[in-house]
Amino acid sequence: MTHYHGGGWSDGKIGKGVILAIIDSLDWFLYEKFGRSIIEDVFSGSVEEFKVFSSADKTSPSIATILTGLDPEEHHVFSTQNAKESGIINLPEFAEKNGVKSTVVMERAGALTFLKILEMVTPVEDRENIVEFDEDILSGVEESVEGFKFIVCHLRTLDEQLHRGESVEKIEEGLERIIHSIINIAREGEFLLIITGDHKCHGNGKPGGDDVPGTWYGGLGSSRRNRPEKSRKEVRNWKSK
Numbered sequence: 001m002t003h004y005h006g007g008g009w010s011d012g013k014i015g016k017g018v019i020l021a022i023i024d025s026l027d028w029f030l031y032e033k034f035g036r037s038i039i040e041d042v043f044s045g046s047v048e049e050f051k052v053f054s055s056a057d058k059t060s061p062s063i064a065t066i067l068t069g070l071d072p073e074e075h076h077v078f079s080t081q082n083a084k085e086s087g088i089i090n091l092p093e094f095a096e097k098n099g100v101k102s103t104v105v106m107e108r109a110g111a112l113t114f115l116k117i118l119e120m121v122t123p124v125e126d127r128e129n130i131v132e133f134d135e136d137i138l139s140g141v142e143e144s145v146e147g148f149k150f151i152v153c154h155l156r157t158l159d160e161q162l163h164r165g166e167s168v169e170k171i172e173e174g175l176e177r178i179i180h181s182i183i184n185i186a187r188e189g190e191f192l193l194i195i196t197g198d199h200k201c202h203g204n205g206k207p208g209g210d211d212v213p214g215t216w217y218g219g220l221g222s223s224r225r226n227r228p229e230k231s232r233k234e235v236r237n238w239k240s241k
């Protein structure tokens with residue numbers, strides 16, 4: 001667990017809400033290569049960093065695990081259609097049922113599956129221009145900060161650019177734009193920000209594993225600042241605390 005101290009945007013208070021940003025294909029390898037330094041460039045507040053084992057190598061089952069805490073063989077969500085039909089309650093739905101106004105901002109079909117319980121979601125139309133797609137996701141998050149306490153979003157630029165074989169520079173630039181934007185939105189709204197990946201990045205034959213980062217930013221409170229620091233926590237599938 002890595003801590004960065006000083007200048008957290010909540011002055012020791014828990015944030016007004018939580019943004020959970022799932023960055024598609026942001027695995028531990030890419031996080032260490034690009035993600036951490038991008039964050040360090042723009043953020044000097046409290047950070048906790050976890051290494052998390054992803055539950056699958058595809059998007060739908062991984063996101064379902066992040067949002068339910070269940071393994072794929074338990075939640076059986078391998079597609080958007082499965083998500084639509086699933087009777088298992090997920091994190092934003094659980095929060096909503098317990099009086100925490102919650103919403104999701106993601107690709108249209110995926111977003112609509114949450115309407116079983118959530119009152120409002122922001123569906124974003126898929127398109128060829130993935131940078132523009134993520135800009136719409138980020139605008140949707142920004143617009144949700146006023147009315148919601150828990151916002152889940154799914155950003156896809158990194159995954160698409162990796163699949164398209166874009167250059168390292170372009171991939172880093174794309175990731176930088178997303179991370180800067182989401183940090184700014186969280187900071188403006190005084191929200192706690194959680195960034196995670198869903199699974200290892202596909203292709204490239206790089207040495208990687210099934211680990212993805214789970215990082216918490218801002219609003220972590222002053223009490224944590226006096227705790228002895230540990231280097232890193234490893235948890236499986238978000239089940240362990």
Ligand SMILES: [Zn+2]
Nearest residue numbers: 024025059198
């Ligand atoms: Zn994915």
